[in-house]
Amino acid sequence: MADVPTADQLRRAPKVLLHDHLDGGLRPETVAELAEQTGYDALPTSDVDGVRAWFAAATEAGSLEEYLERFVHTVGVMQTADAISRVAAECAEDLAADGVVYAEVRYAPELSTQRGLALEEVVEAMLDGFARGAARAREAGNRIRIGVLLCAMRQQSRALEIAELTVKYRDAGVVGFDIAGPEAGFPPTRSLDAFEYLRRENAHFTIHAGEGFGLPSIWEAIQWCGAARLGHGVRIVDDIEFAADGTARLGRLASFVRDRRIPLEMCPCSNVHTGTVPSVAEHPIALLRRLNFRVTVNTDNRLMSQTSMSNEFRELVDTFGYSLDDLQWFTVNAMKSAFIPFDQRLALINEVIKPGYAALRSEALFGPVSAHTPALA
Numbered sequence: 185m186a187d188v189p190t191a192d193q194l195r196r197a198p199k200v201l202l203h204d205h206l207d208g209g210l211r212p213e214t215v216a217e218l219a220e221q222t223g224y225d226a227l228p229t230s231d232v233d234g235v236r237a238w239f240a241a242a243t244e245a246g247s248l249e250e251y252l253e254r255f256v257h258t259v260g261v262m263q264t265a266d267a268i269s270r271v272a273a274e275c276a277e278d279l280a281a282d283g284v285v286y287a288e289v290r291y292a293p294e295l296s297t298q299r300g301l302a303l304e305e306v307v308e309a310m311l312d313g314f315a316r317g318a319a320r321a322r323e324a325g326n327r328i329r330i331g332v333l334l335c336a337m338r339q340q341s342r343a344l345e346i347a348e349l350t351v352k353y354r355d356a357g358v359v360g361f362d363i364a365g366p367e368a369g370f371p372p373t374r375s376l377d378a379f380e381y382l383r384r385e386n387a388h389f390t391i392h393a394g395e396g397f398g399l400p401s402i403w404e405a406i407q408w409c410g411a412a413r414l415g416h417g418v419r420i421v422d423d424i425e426f427a428a429d430g431t432a433r434l435g436r437l438a439s440f441v442r443d444r445r446i447p448l449e450m451c452p453c454s455n456v457h458t459g460t461v462p463s464v465a466e467h468p469i470a471l472l473r474r475l476n477f478r479v480t481v482n483t484d485n486r487l488m489s490q491t492s493m494s495n496e497f498r499e500l501v502d503t504f505g506y507s508l509d510d511l512q513w514f515t516v517n518a519m520k521s522a523f524i525p526f527d528q529r530l531a532l533i534n535e536v537i538k539p540g541y542a543a544l545r546s547e548a549l550f551g552p553v554s555a556h557t558p559a560l561a
């Protein structure tokens with residue numbers, strides 16, 4: 185049996201993150217400080233531990249709608265360009281310190297216009313912050329590349345406007361588009377004009393689907409809207425039947441998703457917290473991995489779900505006994521599915537990801553380099 189990866193190996197393993205919300209990953213200290221600095225007086229408490237605990241209560245939400253209520257205060261402190269830029273810079277540093285080498289971080293600019301910021305100013309503040317954070321991470325010895333996804337909120341009606349913003353900033357670091365927010369009652373076709381526009385512009389997009397609602401949402405996202413990836417996509421298992429001997433029979437939609445290699449941006453911990461699945465052990469990720477769907481592993485909201493990429497990997501290793509080979513498989517899947525140009529994806533796979541995992545595997549043979557290298561005479 186392969187060795188169980190250690191916590192340190194999980195952190196050092198090169199990781200790729202396709203689904204992470206900027207307003208779901210603030211440091212609790214930063215929420216408290218920004219509230220003070222920007223005069224935001226609606227926080228339930230100003231004490232950092234209290235702030236941390238208030239957000240952590242999202243892990244008990246049990247429904248997507250209740251889980252989403254926790255975003256009111258992160259969005260509340262993200263209403264100035266400086267605040268947004270700081271949050272983005274810290275996001276880049278935190279991900280890089282956790283061993284993430286490529287990330288696509290998403291946010292809905294329309295949420296940061298409460299005090300008069302223009303949509304463009306929000307996007308520029310994000311891009312500025314990510315560039316500063318990646319530079320600081322590099323100085324600390326951690327390399328990361330970040331692409332931005334712009335979300336439109338599905339309960340609002342600004343999807344076309346946000347899609348246009350995505351195209352406007354695509355050469356400046358915005359790599360794609362998404363719709364987020366409550367899924368039940370807000371089907372993807374509600375934003376069909378935005379998706380048709382993006383397709384005509386040869387732009388990339390993913391859609392949150394199959395999390396708070398089932399197969400019809402996934403079907404619309406793919407067959408009506410043309411999503412290149414699915415945010416979560418967990419409910420695709422509803423289109424898979426199991427015979428008494430355990431063999432699986434895929435329905436037409438599940439077959440289509442697998443045959444077309446449509447990436448599933450799975451977020452195990454978040455899915456437990458929103459009540460999408462009862463526990464990590466009952467998460468369909470293991471089944472979908474076995475059936476060779478293009479599964480990826482993601483954090484969704486590091487603050488609300490008290491998680492990180494290393495932690496998601498740890499949960500999967502502990503629950504399903506995954507080895508470094510499995511973790512490399514998830515990581516290569518994610519890198520193949522990114523929205524940056526193909527040659528760059530390939531370079532990251534061949535020059536960063538595969539050598540990174542090979543180095544970790546070799547430790548199992550020779551031990552960590554530093555511990556066993558004899559001093560040179």
Ligand SMILES: O=c1[nH]cnc2c1ncn2[C@H]1C[C@H](O)[C@@H](CO)O1
Pocket residue numbers: 205206207208248252255259290291292295335364365366392395454484485
């Ligand atoms: O898991 C999610 N499903 C749907 N919407 C989500 C999820 N996590 C965060 N959001 C929402 C809340 C944020 O304010 C918004 C933009 O990041 O996206």
Ligand SMILES: [Zn+2]
Pocket residue numbers: 203205364392415484
């Ligand atoms: Zn999400």
